[in-house]
Amino acid sequence: MVSLLLAVLLSSVTSIPLKTDYAEAYKESVADDKPLMVVVGASWCPACNVLKQTTLEPMAQTGELDDVSVAVLDRDSDPELINQLTKGERMLPQIIMFTRTEGGQWERRQLKGYQPKQPIRNMIRSAVTLGRG
Numbered sequence: 673m674v675s676l677l678l679a680v681l682l683s684s685v686t687s688i689p690l691k692t693d694y695a696e697a698y699k700e701s702v703a704d705d706k707p708l709m710v711v712v713g714a715s716w717c718p719a720c721n722v723l724k725q726t727t728l729e730p731m732a733q734t735g736e737l738d739d740v741s742v743a744v745l746d747r748d749s750d751p752e753l754i755n756q757l758t759k760g761e762r763m764l765p766q767i768i769m770f771t772r773t774e775g776g777q778w779e780r781r782q783l784k785g786y787q788p789k790q791p792i793r794n795m796i797r798s799a800v801t802l803g804r805g
Contacts, residue, residue, distance in 0.1 A: 690711075690728060690732060690743075691742055691743050692743065692745065694745060698741070698743075700741040701740075701741035703741045708743070708770040708771075708793075709740045709743070709770075710742075710768045710769075711744045712754055712757065712766040712767075713744065713764055714748055714764055717764045719764065723786050723787060727787060727788060727792060728744065728792075736793065737796070739796060740769070740796055741749040742766075765784075765787075766782060766784050767782065767783040767787060768780060768781070768794050769796075771799040781798070790805075
């Protein structure tokens with residue numbers, strides 16, 4: 673009976689939506705003084721979908737993304753913005769972390785390709801530490 677109840681509860685859990693509006697995530701980043709994590713993918717990209725479902729959504733559910741402002745963007749939705757953010761690099765997926773330094777400059781770090789949780793945790797930890805200067 674308990675296992676049936678757990679199965680029902682787990683199946684009813686919906687994924688936590690991740691922001692898809694870059695401007696909103698950027699404003700939150702500045703207002704809350706948080707690093708900005710931009711995830712660039714595409715709906716047709718298998719690695720992007722796996723990254724979102726097995727890494728990002730579980731991390732959002734456990735609160736591991738609370739220290740950063742996150743925008744998950746589709747490469748095909750705004751090619752000009754994506755080109756600027758990725759510096760023309762076309763590999764998918766990409767995770768780009770922007771951190772404001774003590775001097776007010778933005779530092780950029782990047783992970784390319786599918787990533788499990790640990791490299792993203794390390795990137796967040798490093799960004800939060802840098803932002804505290």
